[in-house]
Amino acid sequence: MFYDEVEIYVKAGDGGNGAVAFRREKYVPYGGPSGGDGGKGGDVVLVVNPHLNTLYAFTNQREFIAQNGEHGRNKDQFGAGGATLVIQVPAGTVVTDAETGELVVDLTQPGQEFVVVRGGKGGRGNKRFATSTNQAPEIAENGDPGEARRLKLELKLLADVGLVGKPNAGKSTLLAVTTAAKPKIAPYPFTTLEPQLGVVALGRDETFVMTDLPGLIEGASEGRGLGLEFLRHIERTRVLIHVLDATAPDPLEDFATINAEMVSFGHGLAEKPQLVAINKLDMPEGRERFPALKAAIAAQGYEVFGISGLTREAVRSLIGRTYQLVQATPIRETQGIVPQSITPPPAEEGFSIARDADGTWVVSGGKVERAVLRTNLNYFDSLLRLHAYLEHQGVIKALREAGVQEGENVRIGEYELEWRDEE
Ligand SMILES: Nc1nc2c(ncn2[C@@H]2O[C@H](COP(=O)(O)OP(=O)(O)OP(=O)(O)O)[C@@H](O)[C@H]2O)c(=O)[nH]1
Ligand SMILES: [Mg+2]
Secondary structure (H helix, E strand, C coil): CCCCEEEEEEECCCCCCCCECCEEEEECCCCCCCCCCCCCCCEEEEEEEEEEECCHHHHCCEEEEEECCCCCCCCCCCCCCCEEEEEECCCCCEECCCCCCCCEEEEECCEEEEEEECCCCCCCCCCHHCCCCCCCCCCEEEECCCCEEEEEEHHHHHHCEEEECCCCCCHHHHHHHHCCCCCCCCCCCCCCCCEEEEEEEECCCCEEEEEEECCCCCHHHHHCHHHHHHHHHCCCCCCCEEECCCCCCHHHHHHHHHHHHHHHHCCCCHCEEEEEECCCCCCCHHHHHHHHHHHHHHCCCCCEEEEEECCCCHCCCHHHHHHHHHHHHHHHHCCCCCCCCCCCCCCCCCCEEEEECCCCCCEEEEEHHHHHHHHHHCCCHHHHHHHHHHHCCHHHHHHHHCCCCCCCEEEEEEEEEECCCCC
């Protein structure tokens, strides 16, 4: 199997912090709280773009960080939400968590979207905390941090373009000079036993997958040579490049033989768009025969290129034209539809208490640590609220039961306090 794979880092935007502010108006002696909420951080979303067929675009960018939400401001102004960051992937991309190896999502349908990390909620401003008993609360929440994770993207490559031709025509050489693939090349027939796949990239979003195939000979469709098995490989391609060796004894006959084999194999091979690359024009003999060969093949209705895989002459224009044809030829059907599966977020209920080497009590647990992150520790009212929350969650009681003593340090996430027992 041939895979294109890449590891990326995605981070959603942090939520903006809520603001603590009070109205100060000339004729309003006790202006009320007016701190606005922070905006939500942007999500990171994967979207299937049916025009992509490789993960090549990720060679330039591997980190995707969505915008943070803006902080809330005074005068009841809410922070703006961070923009969603959209990452385009080809159909057939399988996404797993790079750390756990767990399947995140299987993206199969054009247009299918999946949120891979969610932006943090914006913190609430102090306006939200006014109550009948506390009309001037100095409480504001911090925004939640955006989620972050490393993802592995994997795509099973299917060749868009197949190189067909007689053994020794120069198919593997052409693959080697246009892609990063390292196929075996040698001056004798049947060098290629296992076809290689390579990504041909004209630009960041202009790519196609090409494969060299073992040379075909007369009778291949009946199982002679190595052909039959590999004719099945070409069945799925969209465009064929027929490579002809201009220095072979009878290139025109070679051309006819291969086409006849494709017709007898059936399965629509003969109907695929076919470009003809007359190869080895760096050889004087090839150069000399080229005009007549070109005329004879063009007369059969084919588009002909005269190239040299060795010196790369005209290889670029052949590739450019191939790309156009790939674009114009309907996409192969997806190989079965895999239902979308979603990893549930890890359970973060509960907390645990431990002591580290220097005697500090450490409280850990997603829920309580998030509460600490959300607290703006600069405001006394916010701290009181955090303590009420910890009390309610049973953290204070559990610490007491664990035996925490007056004057000892307790750490919850970023927050450290010295224990004072009021009872
Ligand atoms: N002079 C010249 N030699 C070439 C050119 N392209 C390929 N060759 C040579 O032709 C021989 C066969 O090349 P391959 O690329 O292995 O041919 P192939 O079509 O993949 O052959 P099989 O895998 O056996 O079917 C090698 O010796 C290459 O160096 C070319 O443009 N000019
Ligand atoms: Mg080969």
